[in-house]
Amino acid sequence: MPINDKYIIDIAKGNVDSFKRFYTVLFPVLSVYAYRLVRNETEARDIVQESMIIYWEKRVQFDNVDSAKAFLYSVTRNRCLNLIRDREIEGRYFSYSQYFSERKTENNLIIENEVHAQLHRAIEMLPAQTRKIIKMSMSGMKNQTIADSLEISVNTVKTLKKAGYRYLKKMVPRIMLFLFSCLIHPF
Amino acid sequence: MIDNMFNISEIIAGFFTKSNTEEERARLKEWLDQSDDHLKLFANLSDYQKFEEWEALHANFEKKADWRGIHKAITGRAPIKKVYKTLAKIAAVLLIPLFLGIWIHKSNNDILLNNTVVVPKGVQHCLTLSDGSRVWLNTGTKFTYPRKFNSKKREVLLDGEAYFEVTPGLKSAFVVKAGEMDVVVVGTEFNVRAYREDKEFRITLNDGKVKVRSQNEEVILNKNQQASLTPDNELVIDRNIDASIYSAWRNHSLSYKDQTLKTITEDLERYYNVKFKFEKPELSHIRFSINVQRFNDVYKLLDLLKETGKIDYTIKRETIIIKENRPK
Numbered sequence: 001m002p003i004n005d006k007y008i009i010d011i012a013k014g015n016v017d018s019f020k021r022f023y024t025v026l027f028p029v030l031s032v033y034a035y036r037l038v039r040n041e042t043e044a045r046d047i048v049q050e051s052m053i054i055y056w057e058k059r060v061q062f063d064n065v066d067s068a069k070a071f072l073y074s075v076t077r078n079r080c081l082n083l084i085r086d087r088e089i090e091g092r093y094f095s096y097s098q099y100f101s102e103r104k105t106e107n108n109l110i111i112e113n114e115v116h117a118q119l120h121r122a123i124e125m126l127p128a129q130t131r132k133i134i135k136m137s138m139s140g141m142k143n144q145t146i147a148d149s150l151e152i153s154v155n156t157v158k159t160l161k162k163a164g165y166r167y168l169k170k171m172v173p174r175i176m177l178f179l180f181s182c183l184i185h186p187f
Numbered sequence: 188m189i190d191n192m193f194n195i196s197e198i199i200a201g202f203f204t205k206s207n208t209e210e211e212r213a214r215l216k217e218w219l220d221q222s223d224d225h226l227k228l229f230a231n232l233s234d235y236q237k238f239e240e241w242e243a244l245h246a247n248f249e250k251k252a253d254w255r256g257i258h259k260a261i262t263g264r265a266p267i268k269k270v271y272k273t274l275a276k277i278a279a280v281l282l283i284p285l286f287l288g289i290w291i292h293k294s295n296n297d298i299l300l301n302n303t304v305v306v307p308k309g310v311q312h313c314l315t316l317s318d319g320s321r322v323w324l325n326t327g328t329k330f331t332y333p334r335k336f337n338s339k340k341r342e343v344l345l346d347g348e349a350y351f352e353v354t355p356g357l358k359s360a361f362v363v364k365a366g367e368m369d370v371v372v373v374g375t376e377f378n379v380r381a382y383r384e385d386k387e388f389r390i391t392l393n394d395g396k397v398k399v400r401s402q403n404e405e406v407i408l409n410k411n412q413q414a415s416l417t418p419d420n421e422l423v424i425d426r427n428i429d430a431s432i433y434s435a436w437r438n439h440s441l442s443y444k445d446q447t448l449k450t451i452t453e454d455l456e457r458y459y460n461v462k463f464k465f466e467k468p469e470l471s472h473i474r475f476s477i478n479v480q481r482f483n484d485v486y487k488l489l490d491l492l493k494e495t496g497k498i499d500y501t502i503k504r505e506t507i508i509i510k511e512n513r514p515k
Contacts, residue, residue, distance in 0.1 A: 016258070016261070016262075019261075020254055020258075023252070023254060023257060024252060024254065027248065027249075027252045028245045028246075028248035028249040028252060029245065031244075031248035031251075032241060032244045032245050032248060035244060035248075041247075041248075041251075044248075045248065045251060045253075049253065049256065049257060052257055053257060053260050053261060056257075056261045057261075066193070069193075070193075107192055108224075108228050110192060110193075110196075111192055111193075111195065111196050111199070111228065112228070112231070112232060112237075113241075114192075114193055114196035114197075114200075115196045115199045115200045115232050116232075116237075116238055116241035116242075116245075117241075117245075118196060118197060118200035119200050119203055119204065119238060120238075120241070120242055120245060122200065122204050122206075123204075138203065138235050138238075139235040139236075139239075140235065165204070165205045165206075168204040168205065168206050169204070169205060169206040170206075171206075
């Protein structure tokens with residue numbers, strides 16, 4: 001079940017099990033974001049770990065998913081930027097242009113991360129075969145090619161695809177996880 | 188008015204899952220019309236490969252989540268230190284973005300599903316192919332292989348450096364295609380070094396036998412022999428070398444025998460993700476013999492080289508400049 005406001009309130013009350021669920025879902029999502037900034041896996045993980053700990057310490061301030069996540073992105077972003085700045089001071093500069101040739105604004109990185117996370121969550125809900133088909137379809141494969149590689153008929157592909165998208169349409173709006181409205185609080 | 192950033196993320200995702208309402212579709216169109224920047228961002232997000240990249244990173248971080256650590260920290264049992272500064276010093280072979288590329292443009296269509304692995308700078312990776320063959324990939328390497336080998340041939344593509352342990356006893360030949368070169372083996376161990384950006388090709392045989400094919404010639408190599416392609420496209424054979432030097436990178440060591448600083452710095456650029464410049468071009472021809480465990484940062488190695496008295500170095504902005512050693 002997706003993280004909703006109730007989880008956040010439980011966490012504010014000190015419920016460790018709810019926090020565990022919250023952590024399990026958000027740690028990898030925020031880590032990808034941090035990694036995009038600092039380009040080092042260990043450092044990204046450490047930063048997100050610290051951000052989660054700080055969240056726990058300030059848990060009573062939050063009563064909805066929106067503000068909780070805004071806070072986490074904000075803290076994570078600032079720590080990443082601090083690390084980058086420290087690296088430059090020490091004279092160690094790592095080239096970030098490896099995967100991104102154009103400069104992205106910080107908000108764009110967050111939007112990208114959130115869209116991917118949303119997509120991932122949605123697609124994960126699908127049964128295995130349907131998921132494979134939908135992913136292949138999204139990657140540009142034609143139905144016949146999908147059918148050949150999975151060794152099923154084109155009709156099956158079309159049917160499962162249709163059912164898959166119908167399911168997504170029904171289920172996706174219910175995912176409250178990444179529904180925010182707002183400003184990132186500066187810290 | 189600041190844009191509703193996370194709301195738009197949901198709507199963009201809804202576009203791809205075809206689950207947007209009429210209202211959401213209108214909102215998306217409105218957002219796209221607002222600026223070129225938005226259009227660019229959306230176009231970026233339409234790239235499915237980027238999503239697969241994200242998923243690979245996500246899956247890796249999911250595995251590395253440390254609930255126990257956090258639990259300890261929040262229940263007050265362990266102090267929280269600034270971990271990232273110290274951990275940054277530890278060389279970690281960790282993150283590989285996996286690009287699951289479905290190649291629908293292949294002209295003869297006999298390989299329906301290929302995986303391409305791109306090993307970024309600073310890490311190396313080992314994987315096992317569907318026939319049991321093992322491949323070690325060095326930094327800055329791109330390797331393409333079919334998810335399942337067919338019974339007629341086992342063909343892989345290499346741009347970079349890899350060490351192969353090919354499963355013997357199978358009828359089909361194992362072929363490594365590296366640019367214009369082919370390496371054909373039946374079962375054996377060898378190292379191929381073919382970084383396209385450096386325009387080089389070198390294969391070192393550790394065990395067994397291989398056939399090396401260039402555009403105009405073909406040679407057979409045995410154990411402890413090496414073939415390199417010269418800039419004039421000639422195959423040069425060295426029949427008496429110590430093959431283990433050329434695959435020492437697998438053990439995270441830097442091993443060079445009388446190698447030019449040019450080659451060494453090319454490798455260092457890949458391992459450490461740094462850039463080198465030479466104060467004078469002649470400096471790049473200076474030769475070194477090194478055999479050390481790879482350090483966590485490149486500066487330790489540079490200090491070692493500096494101790495030989497042959498060179499000095501400084502760092503300017505993002506570049507390491509190799510200088511002449513001038514006695515003070």
